[in-house]
Amino acid sequence: MPYLLRLLLLAGLCAAPASVRAADPPPEPADIIRTFEKAWAVPKGYMRPLDDAGWKARMTAFQKLAAVGDKAIPALTDALTKGELEVRVFAAQALGLMADPKAKPALEAALRDKTPAVRLYALDALSMFGKLTPTNELKAMGEKDPNRDVKAHVGFALDRDDKPDSVALRKRLAEYDLSKMNTAVAGKVAPDFELTDATGTTYKLSDFKGKKAVVLVFVYGDT
Amino acid sequence: MRDKIAEFEKRNVQLLAIDPHESHRVRRMLRDVGTKPDEVLYPVLADPVNAVSATYGVAFQMGIHTEWSNRPATFVIDKASVIRYEKRGINFSDRPKSSDILGEIDKLGEEK
Numbered sequence: 529m530p531y532l533l534r535l536l537l538l539a540g541l542c543a544a545p546a547s548v549r550a551a552d553p554p555p556e557p558a559d560i561i562r563t564f565e566k567a568w569a570v571p572k573g574y575m576r577p578l579d580d581a582g583w584k585a586r587m588t589a590f591q592k593l594a595a596v597g598d599k600a601i602p603a604l605t606d607a608l609t610k611g612e613l614e615v616r617v618f619a620a621q622a623l624g625l626m627a628d629p630k631a632k633p634a635l636e637a638a639l640r641d642k643t644p645a646v647r648l649y650a651l652d653a654l655s656m657f658g659k660l661t662p663t664n665e666l667k668a669m670g671e672k673d674p675n676r677d678v679k680a681h682v683g684f685a686l687d688r689d690d691k692p693d694s695v696a697l698r699k700r701l702a703e704y705d706l707s708k709m710n711t712a713v714a715g716k717v718a719p720d721f722e723l724t725d726a727t728g729t730t731y732k733l734s735d736f737k738g739k740k741a742v743v744l745v746f747v748y749g750d751t
Numbered sequence: 752m753r754d755k756i757a758e759f760e761k762r763n764v765q766l767l768a769i770d771p772h773e774s775h776r777v778r779r780m781l782r783d784v785g786t787k788p789d790e791v792l793y794p795v796l797a798d799p800v801n802a803v804s805a806t807y808g809v810a811f812q813m814g815i816h817t818e819w820s821n822r823p824a825t826f827v828i829d830k831a832s833v834i835r836y837e838k839r840g841i842n843f844s845d846r847p848k849s850s851d852i853l854g855e856i857d858k859l860g861e862e863k
Contacts, residue, residue, distance in 0.1 A: 644817050700800050
């Protein structure tokens with residue numbers, strides 16, 4: 529083996545233990561987004577298969593970006609502006625879950641994205657700064673956007689009846705324990721949760737223990 | 752619908768619906784179907800970051816209304832908090848009938 533190569537190998541071997549000893553650095557936001565992009569293969573049709581792993585990649589990336597916090601915003605606006613279709617959709621959705629004023633210009637530009645889902649999530653994200661004002665552009669979008677869901681979301685963004693709390697939303701996502709994903713199994717104890725209904729009443733699953741059986745129905749929005 | 756709910760109440764069963772959106776969207780959805788939030792027959796819970804959907808293994812699996820939403824799913828949880836029935840839908844209308852769910856509840860054989 530040539531002397532120089534051996535030297536390089538040795539240098540590599542010597543460097544390895546040092547990097548193991550050092551604490552793992554937090555993941556780079558751009559890497560989190562790239563990892564999502566690789567794992568999220570577009571399925572045929574609108575339904576992902578039951579054994580799909582893509583949804584876990586999506587949830588994992590959202591959680592990790594929320595945990596990174598403010599530093600993730602530039603990578604997300606970059607992905608929203610320059611990414612491929614699925615990455616732009618992902619970035620617009622992520623920016624709604626972790627609203628940050630720095631992302632506003634990119635989100636406003638995304639209202640003109642050619643992909644409906646990007647426009648739709650950009651509307652949701654912009655409404656996280658408060659109910660939107662009905663500008664001419666938004667009014668036109670609400671009337672003429674070729675996608676009827678986008679039109680509906682213009683309405684959601686103009687009519688929202690609350691004061692959005694983006695800090696609480698981001699915190700909730702950042703604190704989500706990813707090891708809980710997909711842990712609801714027949715025969716096992718139901719994973720506990722605490723959620724609030726439309727009137728502000730909070731329900732905790734374990735409060736029903738010993739009192740009542742519970743039927744849990746996951747709806748997807750307007751059913 | 753009200754009659755079906757009465758069947759669940761008769762069996763001392765709590766119905767909980769989970770919507771993978773913020774609560775303003777839940778209120779909007781209820782308004783759109785003509786129900787006041789304080790008139791709903793069972794709680795519709797907002798799961799704004801899809802955390803519960805992810806825990807129950809249904810998050811971001813169905814592309815519907817131009818969103819990545821959860822797949823429709825139903826779980827029956829007994830009084831001891833053990834999951835006794837799980838159904839994850841394979842299309843948007845693949846959900847058990849209320850009579851099927853009532854059948855599952857009767858199988859639990861729990862005291863009313």
